Amino acid sequence: MRGIIYDGTETKLVDGLTLTDPGPRDVIVEIAAAGLCQSDLSYMSGIYPVPHPGVCGHEGAGVVVEVGSAVANVKPGDHVVISTLASCGMCGPCGEGRPTACRRTLGRSRKPFTTADGEEIHMFAATSAFAERTIVGDIQCVKIPKDVPLTSAALIGCGVVTGVGAVLNRARVQRGETAVVFGVGGVGLNVIQALRVAGSPTIIAVDTVPEKEELARQFGATHFINGLDEDVVGQVGAICPHHPKADRGWFNAGGVDWAFDCVAHPDVTWNALECLDWNGTVVVVGVASQTAEFRGLYSRLTQVERNLMGCRYGSISPHTDIPKIVEMYRRGELMLDELVSVSHPVEDWEKAKADLESGTVARGVITFGGT
Ligand SMILES: NC(=O)c1ccc[n+]([C@@H]2O[C@H](COP(=O)([O-])OP(=O)(O)OC[C@H]3O[C@@H](n4cnc5c(N)ncnc54)[C@H](O)[C@@H]3O)[C@@H](O)[C@H]2O)c1
Numbered sequence: 318m319r320g321i322i323y324d325g326t327e328t329k330l331v332d333g334l335t336l337t338d339p340g341p342r343d344v345i346v347e348i349a350a351a352g353l354c355q356s357d358l359s360y361m362s363g364i365y366p367v368p369h370p371g372v373c374g375h376e377g378a379g380v381v382v383e384v385g386s387a388v389a390n391v392k393p394g395d396h397v398v399i400s401t402l403a404s405c406g407m408c409g410p411c412g413e414g415r416p417t418a419c420r421r422t423l424g425r426s427r428k429p430f431t432t433a434d435g436e437e438i439h440m441f442a443a444t445s446a447f448a449e450r451t452i453v454g455d456i457q458c459v460k461i462p463k464d465v466p467l468t469s470a471a472l473i474g475c476g477v478v479t480g481v482g483a484v485l486n487r488a489r490v491q492r493g494e495t496a497v498v499f500g501v502g503g504v505g506l507n508v509i510q511a512l513r514v515a516g517s518p519t520i521i522a523v524d525t526v527p528e529k530e531e532l533a534r535q536f537g538a539t540h541f542i543n544g545l546d547e548d549v550v551g552q553v554g555a556i557c558p559h560h561p562k563a564d565r566g567w568f569n570a571g572g573v574d575w576a577f578d579c580v581a582h583p584d585v586t587w588n589a590l591e592c593l594d595w596n597g598t599v600v601v602v603g604v605a606s607q608t609a610e611f612r613g614l615y616s617r618l619t620q621v622e623r624n625l626m627g628c629r630y631g632s633i634s635p636h637t638d639i640p641k642i643v644e645m646y647r648r649g650e651l652m653l654d655e656l657v658s659v660s661h662p663v664e665d666w667e668k669a670k671a672d673l674e675s676g677t678v679a680r681g682v683i684t685f686g687g688t
Pocket residue numbers: 353354355356359475476479499500501502503504505523524525526529544579580581582585601602603604605628629630631673676677679
């Protein structure tokens with residue numbers, strides 16, 4: 318079978334891959350579609366400290382083709398979204414419904430793929446969705462109704478849960494609270510639409526690609542600022558002033574209640590902090606390299622009680638939150654189909670990569686012939 322492998326130097330589509338037989342709690346999924354997330358490009362450029370060679374892709378959906386002897390939650394023929402959280406299901410955080418804090422979800426690897434030359438290949442993000450078939454744990458498979466298009470469902474696996482969960486689970490944004498969102502990509506658009514669902518009256522989108530304005534507004538942004546403009550913070554202050562007579566107050570407070578950083582660049586994180594009103598919070602969602610640093614002024618935090626928090630995978634619990642997201646989509650509250658800007662067959666995967674690098678698409682999706 319075919320799959321896209323990053324070998325530590327380059328990424329290429331190969332044929333002749335084989336997959337190990339499933340263990341008792343394993344599920345083999347035939348991938349129908351997989352989204353290309355910025356985190357895939359980070360892996361392919363070597364900035365993530367995870368092993369290679371590996372089969373790429375971590376945002377996928379497909380059809381179950383084989384299950385291990387102890388699997389009870391899915392059966393062959395079921396449509397599933399794959400969660401990247403290979404959580405243990407038994408530790409404290411798992412028991413409390415916080416599998417993003419399960420220690421077993423980081424730093425473990427397996428090599429279930431073998432090339433035609435006999436080389437064993439790692440998984441990426443415990444998912445490896447850029448292959449015709451992959452093998453995942455039963456806990457990673459969330460069954461979805463068959464009327465949800467698999468090209469749209471694939472995006473739930475990362476971009477949707479990350480963005481929606483950042484707003485509804487991690488931040489728990491309340492009706493009436495205002496927000497700015499830096500980075501209007503697959504993740505940022507989901508932050509924006511979740512803010513709309515949460516009842517934010519002012520949702521300010523910021524992106525360095527001006528063409529993103531239309532998409533941002535389609536998903537619920539009330540304002541758009543070009544991230545290349547000189548004074549992004551001042552523009553946010555003009556929209557949400559500190560006081561009717563002054564945009565900024567003590568310690569430069571004034572602005573929004575929430576700032577979602579879906580970029581992870583030091584300048585963006587600094588601007589995000591500067592855009593906050595008293596008691597506002599920056600939620601860092603973007604993932605930078607392991608050594609990237611940001612700087613800020615202590616005084617911006619204490620006197621006006623600003624906060625800074627990180628967020629992994631939308632702080633979701635997949636078996637609770639993915640069905641909720643599917644229901645919100647079916648009720649017309651969340652847009653999924655509109656997130657798919659373009660689909661490419663796997664042999665054209667480099668076109669999807671170029672689309673993502675240009676910053677012009679909501680999401681590009683790679684499709685596989687089998688299903
Ligand atoms: N925390 C998590 O669990 C998690 C999960 C998925 C993705 N991510 C990370 O989230 C980030 C976004 O991912 P994505 O797939 O949406 O990426 P994307 O490429 O689809 O979108 C990023 C957007 O940011 C814009 N941008 C770039 N520099 C900017 C700047 N200085 N100011 C404003 N906008 C800027 C780009 O034009 C683009 O529209 C990445 O860092 C990714 O690795 C984190």
